[in-house]
Amino acid sequence: MKGGVHQGKVLKAIRGHYWVETPEGLYHCYARESLAKRLQTTNPIVVGDEVTVEVVDEAKREGVITDLHPRRTKLSRKVSTGTRESEQVVAANIDNLVIVSSVTDPPFRPGLIDRYLVAAAKGDLNPIICVNKVDLEGLEELRDVLEMYRALGYPVILTSAKTGQGMDELREHLRDKTSVFAGHSGVGKSSLLRVLVPGIQVKVGEVNPRTGRGRHTTTAAELVRLPDGGYVIDTPGIRQFSLWDLTEEDVRRFFVEIARYGAGCRFTDCSHTVEPECAVRAAVEEGRIHPRRYESFFRLLEEARGETE
Numbered sequence: 001m002k003g004g005v006h007q008g009k010v011l012k013a014i015r016g017h018y019w020v021e022t023p024e025g026l027y028h029c030y031a032r033e034s035l036a037k038r039l040q041t042t043n044p045i046v047v048g049d050e051v052t053v054e055v056v057d058e059a060k061r062e063g064v065i066t067d068l069h070p071r072r073t074k075l076s077r078k079v080s081t082g083t084r085e086s087e088q089v090v091a092a093n094i095d096n097l098v099i100v101s102s103v104t105d106p107p108f109r110p111g112l113i114d115r116y117l118v119a120a121a122k123g124d125l126n127p128i129i130c131v132n133k134v135d136l137e138g139l140e141e142l143r144d145v146l147e148m149y150r151a152l153g154y155p156v157i158l159t160s161a162k163t164g165q166g167m168d169e170l171r172e173h174l175r176d177k178t179s180v181f182a183g184h185s186g187v188g189k190s191s192l193l194r195v196l197v198p199g200i201q202v203k204v205g206e207v208n209p210r211t212g213r214g215r216h217t218t219t220a221a222e223l224v225r226l227p228d229g230g231y232v233i234d235t236p237g238i239r240q241f242s243l244w245d246l247t248e249e250d251v252r253r254f255f256v257e258i259a260r261y262g263a264g265c266r267f268t269d270c271s272h273t274v275e276p277e278c279a280v281r282a283a284v285e286e287g288r289i290h291p292r293r294y295e296s297f298f299r300l301l302e303e304a305r306g307e308t309e
Ligand SMILES: Nc1nc2c(ncn2[C@@H]2O[C@H](COP(=O)(O)OP(=O)(O)OP(=O)(O)O)[C@@H](O)[C@H]2O)c(=O)[nH]1
Pocket: 132, 133, 134, 135, 136, 159, 160, 161, 162, 163, 183, 184, 185, 186, 187, 188, 189, 190, 191, 192, 203, 204, 205, 206, 207, 214, 215, 216, 217, 218, 219, 235, 236, 237, 238
């Protein structure tokens, strides 16, 4: 039996199958062939996308996606298959990028945070730094670097999915927004979601006690509605996050303190390495720019240069 046409939001996308939430409920869909062809990438429609659905079978709750609406924002990463590099859109129409890390197990990695901060700025997303597992030993050693992120103007939230610490503060940031949780495997993204949405069915996996790494428990991004309004997208933990389409200009702009001090360098095209009267190097020496950020900056700059070669 043919049904109506609805506008909806993609909650989950797995190998050509889409679960779309519409005002008339959830439909299991595939994409119309002509649409899939037009989009021409490996995963054309992603979690968070707004789509038009034509009902194919109302009783079976099956539909076909006939149109993909323009994306307001997106989070992308670069994936390499052999020698080919391509853009993988992780999620669409997001407001907040919640960069989830953990105090320990797996270890805290500020370099990854810096990458995500650039990705957020590039994608026009609000970054939120969430440090989970604060119930475990080791937070003291992170105070300095976390204070540095706060001083740069980024919200830093300390949470424990285990004890509930910081969860109210996290809820405040998520209310009525669409937020994506991103970070290494095992930091507790799905565990946080379990606390935010009581009764939800999501898998949580043990961290390998030998390697201190997660086990890649979450295998597909999934969008979930929050009880207080808004959505969260849980994503699989990544080993490595490479930025798609990264330019030197992006790196120079989105490391905010380097851009700010860089305005005071003698040369406008200063590389902040060997030039005389470099305000960035002076700021690093005086402790006004954190050496870790200066390192991250060069790492990303190298990556961006590799890109344009
Ligand atoms: N002590 C402590 N353990 C936590 C906390 N949050 C999560 N864990 C544990 O960390 C492990 C990994 O949690 P997950 O929620 O599966 O981590 P994830 O980030 O979703 O991992 P992937 O899905 O693999 O990306 C589980 O054993 C959790 O019980 C926390 O706040 N404190």
